[in-house]
Amino acid sequence: MRYITGAVALGAALVLGTLATTAQAAAPAQPTRTGGLYAPTELVLTVGQGESRATATVQRAVTLSCMPGARGSHPYAKAACAQLRAVAGDFNAITGATSDRLCTKEWNPHVVTADGVWQGKRVSYSYTFANPCAMNIDSDTVFNF
Structure with missing residues (x-):
């Protein structure tokens, strides 16, 4: 037994x-420690009026996720993800792009920001344009919302 x-x-x-x-x-x-609670690519993009991130008044904000597919509240998510992939997530290449468009020289600063994760790496970016015309150059889809 x-x-x-x-x-x-x-x-x-x-x-x-x-x-x-x-x-x-x-x-x-x-979730892995490198990704945390975020997907490999999750961004919050903002446009504000002011001279710096700290003093700007946010006018618009959208979300953008590029992994596994383009989605979020960005109106042109697919094109914005394609533009970011083309420059390997280098926001300086996007905001520093030149254009044939002519703008006035008025000082009416607008700030764009990007915060979140791009392909597993933390992103905290801001750039100040002299005026809305300079901000809305033809080649920029990422901050066009």
Whole structure:
């Protein structure tokens, strides 16, 4: 009788061990430390009026996610993600692009910001344009909302 009880206990332990291993394998993957709670590419973009990020009044804000597909509240999410991918997430390449468009030289500063994660790397970017005309250059889709 002792042998039967021992065999039953051993069999139960093996079954429970197998179930526990299967449950762990089926559990959803936990976020990694590099991604945190964010997806690999999740951004909040803002446009504000003022001379710096600290003093600007935010006029508009949108979300942009480029992984696995383009989505968010950005009206041109697909084009904005394509533009960011083309410059490998370098916001300076976007805001510093030249245009044939002529603008007045008035000082009416507007600030654009990007905060979040781009392909797993933390992003905190801001750039001040002299006026709305300079901000709305034809080549910029990312901050066109």
